[in-house]
Amino acid sequence: MKTPIYLDYNATTPHDPDVISVMQPFLTEYFGNPSSSYLYGDQTKDAVNNARRQVASLLNCDPPEIVFTSGGTESNNYAIKGAAFNYQYKGNHIITTQIEHPSVLEVCKFLELNGFRVTYLPVDENGIVQITELEKAITSKTTLITVMHSNNEVGSIQPIEEISNLARGRGILTHTDAAQSIGKIPLDLERERVDLLSIAGHKVYAPKGIGALYVRRGTQLSALIHGAGQEQGRRPGTENVLEIVGLGKACEIARRDLKKNMVHMKKMKEKLYSMLQEKIKNIKRNGQQDRQLPNTLSLSIKGLDAHTIISKITDRVAVSAGAACHSDKIQISHVLKAMNVPEEWARGTIRLSTGRMTSEEEVDLASNIISEAVLKLLETNHG
């Protein structure tokens, strides 16, 4: 059976073949515990430290500032809870946005049940936080600002440099969830100067279940997991050496090929959009192009439901809905709601995300399949 064309790289990415090959010996040959002080341990300890350097090099930070975790969700949990609880003596107010991933929003909700106050900043119609709104929200009790680097649904890129400048001047910590930005746009901690930054391996052609948290030197976090002293005591548990090695390689490749990949992903996205736009009248894309991930196309089709569109193409093209269907009710995503996308457009929103492996042939084929299905549905709707 022919597999569907994959246009959902924001959900996850396939493994890079070079990532697989560097991981292979850690399945077959190198099995030592990095904490052991003999050859077997040295081999895996060196591999973990090499990966730490590779990740740090992509982010432009020092290797000891990288803590390996199980992925984006854990990194976000550790950063936000760790900072909130550690600096509780200074204040109990946290600022975030309405468009964060659940691994931030649910942590904030948990903190609200535990004595914290959280401000959820609105975004403009392009899904971007306004600095003036952030400035207004800061109080003498604010200890942490957590704003995602880029949004997973619409791809909007946030003004992280301005946010961290503002926060630093007031002694407030900043965290950013960069799970979607890694490998798609430059990340530079010297420039963006946040205190905490989360990444997820499976968004950058490494395996699922591995990620990292950047912790700026001197930043104290309350422990999330208690145990032995691995990862400088910040993340106890014997290291996931196999996947750490994979993440390291993936970051090395991401750094090396970033420019080339950005150009390719954007070219594929633009081709997709122009082909669809040519054929479908009731179509528009969400977000502001020059402040958006190069690979993300959030597409609204007026008068249709996303799940109906997807049901017609799912055996041939894999994309995500911007609205979830629970029983027969459509639930507009919190991101599109926050952006004030009118309901008749939001209901028919699908997310297409291109990747390194996306080819021109795939784009040609996918746009034909999608436009054919959409035109047929619009015809029956109005017929």
Ligand SMILES: Cc1ncc(COP(=O)(O)O)c(C=O)c1O
């Ligand atoms: C913006 C964002 N943050 C966090 C995560 C969670 O990462 P993980 O799946 O590695 O836990 C995702 C994954 O979808 C994401 O898109």
